[in-house]
Amino acid sequence: MTRQLRPAPGSDRSGATRLAGHAGGSATAASRVLAVLDAFGPAHASLTLSEISRRSGLSLTTTHRLVGELRAWGALERGADGRYGIGLRLLELGALAPQGLQLREVAVPYVDDLHQATRANVVLGVRDGSDVVYVEALRARGAVRLMSRIGGRWPLHATGTGQVLLAFADPQVQEEVLSGPLKAFTPYTITDPAALRRTLAEVRRTGVAAAENHLTADAPALAVAVPVRGAGDEVVASLGVTVAAGATQAQALVPVLNATARGISRALGAPSAQPAVRRRP
């Protein structure tokens, strides 16, 4: 059956080398398919065939063939301008992620309440490795510039929601992040491991993360986040709001955030979020 594949031309070699990490060994046919998908990103949502070829490190011939297959399946779409974008089939599949949009399904009425009560940007994030990925993001009209959207991904150390997830993650995950490079997005991003370690201890002590301008410096923003717990009382998500810095004190947002996070945790079956006092029958 491998014979039915066109032989990959030699010009794929550089791409194959670069891609070796994906497959955990030598480049495979699967890794080439994934390299085509990897060419797309928030800043590269619409690409020409040659841009996909360049960004994936695959030859034009191979790119053309793979793009054709991915398009037939629905992973890619071709716009009226001839450029390629991600297809709705991937949105459909991505929506099945158990800790993704399924969590959103449970959380959305509560997140909506929080959005109404605060008129702020609201995000719900889950941990994926050393990143936070947003599974819900409601944008306030006229609010601070939004760095968050469904599917948005940021390093854990750089956002309030991420810091909550990191503070309650396994020590092994924390040590991995603390020992790795801590990228600076603004002069306020925590990049010193010792400072991050102190911040995480404080988040665990208070149950709240407050990050000012860690992600953007141009529009002063304050992100406040609290944990959401699952059926085993483990932290499964992080609920955060972002407001213009100065407009609201972080402390003022904590009660409504905690009340909302508790509602979501209860809906997820978290024991600690069940009512302490039960009505008599």
Added chain:
Amino acid sequence: MTRQLRPAPGSDRSGATRLAGHAGGSATAASRVLAVLDAFGPAHASLTLSEISRRSGLSLTTTHRLVGELRAWGALERGADGRYGIGLRLLELGALAPQGLQLREVAVPYVDDLHQATRANVVLGVRDGSDVVYVEALRARGAVRLMSRIGGRWPLHATGTGQVLLAFADPQVQEEVLSGPLKAFTPYTITDPAALRRTLAEVRRTGVAAAENHLTADAPALAVAVPVRGAGDEVVASLGVTVAAGATQAQALVPVLNATARGISRALGAPSAQPAVRRRP
């Protein structure tokens, strides 16, 4: 490079045959990757390795290898129970679909307003071939059973949002749907091509689709939908609400639906949704 692939065992043949349609010809390595992803669906969000193998028609050996690669890349995740699910990397990628969550970004404040005003289930759908795919879905607490969620996919003829998209689609798309099988979901689903043709003409005339119990019969539901227009005044999406049948007359929902759809259309730059009268400077 193809030599680096393990030869596909003969037991893959049935899968390969079944998958030929994906690749538009003989089964390829890419089609096998996509077959693994195809194994997952709303009713199959969590699968064991052997379930993936069976559903994809691939041998256990091939499935094991591909699942490993897809997991390393983030397309699949392994839960605490050892079962595999869709990974957050696919949610992240799927969120880049130009007519998907990017449209949602623009629409969400308006959709939220509609949700608040009606307290109903609200969906925003776009056409993908002969289906409608929901890019936003807000569920009313205590509302009728929800058949809609982000990433949800239904045939155009069976839902109000789908009928709007079909009514304003190219005649070629309409003829394809009208000539194909029209699946019945309930006794009320329109399955007669002539009846569907009349319905589509009515939707074009009135600008509204009203579908009663076309998708579910157990919880009587009324779906009302109107078009959303883009920068070229073409219909790019469909905005719909679902309420318990009898609770509200369809006609009563039309003004608020139209006002909301016009807001989204204006935000998308639709000429017909720009203000007719401008204030003096």
